Amino acid sequence: MQMIVEEMNILTTVFLRYDMEKIYYPNSVLLTKPISNFRRSPEMGDSVDFTIDVSTPADDINAMKKAIQVYIESKPKYWNPKHAVVVKEIENMDKMNMILCVQHTMNHQNYGEKSNRRSELVLELKRIFENQGIRYNLLPQELHVTQLNLNNNGRLLS
Structure with a gap:
């Protein structure tokens, strides 16, 4: 506690x-x-997991990374400029699971401030994804449709 x-x-x-x-x-x-003494603890890290479509072109991924870097560097009071965007895995041949690792310029003694910063970061990621056209689309799903024959009373005919 x-x-x-x-x-x-x-x-x-x-x-x-x-x-x-x-x-x-x-x-x-x-x-x-x-x-634990938060006041004497070093700056603390944070991360945001996200998923993009595996078909996203490498140029779009690089543009996304550059936009993230520009945002982080524009907030020197919030974030240490050292960060990483890492591809964790490709799952089901249709999605790339990624993670953004950042370092706060404070420790977590003020949990409310940490949460506000992280929330702002997530909203900025959403804006970057929209601006870069980066999406994750589900693959087409197989659908089986069966026709039921009903009589006038709504009962199933055999």
């Missing part, structure tokens, strides 16, 4: 939870627990 250290005393430490509830822990208990 993510909490903020409000106060440290000789015998107890007081934490402030997201709903502003104060929680008192004996230091003897904290001694046995793993504790």
Whole structure:
């Protein structure tokens, strides 16, 4: 559970939870627990998985990568310019599963801000896909149609 250290005393430490509830822990208990300090943690990474049609031309994929790079570099307060667009696999010979790996310019101590940034990134990816004409289309599906013969009462004829 993510909490903020409000106060440290000789015998107890007081934490402030997201709903502003104060929680008192004996230091003897904290001694046995793993504790992460987000404020001293390095910048944290994030990723967005997406799928495109396997028939997407390489030039379109390169244009998509360039548009992603331009967006990330336009937000230096949000994103470290080092990022990667990776093809994870080709599935069922009709789709390419890909992933965009980015690094925030902050750690995740402010989860709300991290979520807002990621949401903005996903919406920008959607815009890039639309502008570049990148899609994923399902392959045609086989459909079996059977005609039922019914009598005037709506009952099945044999």
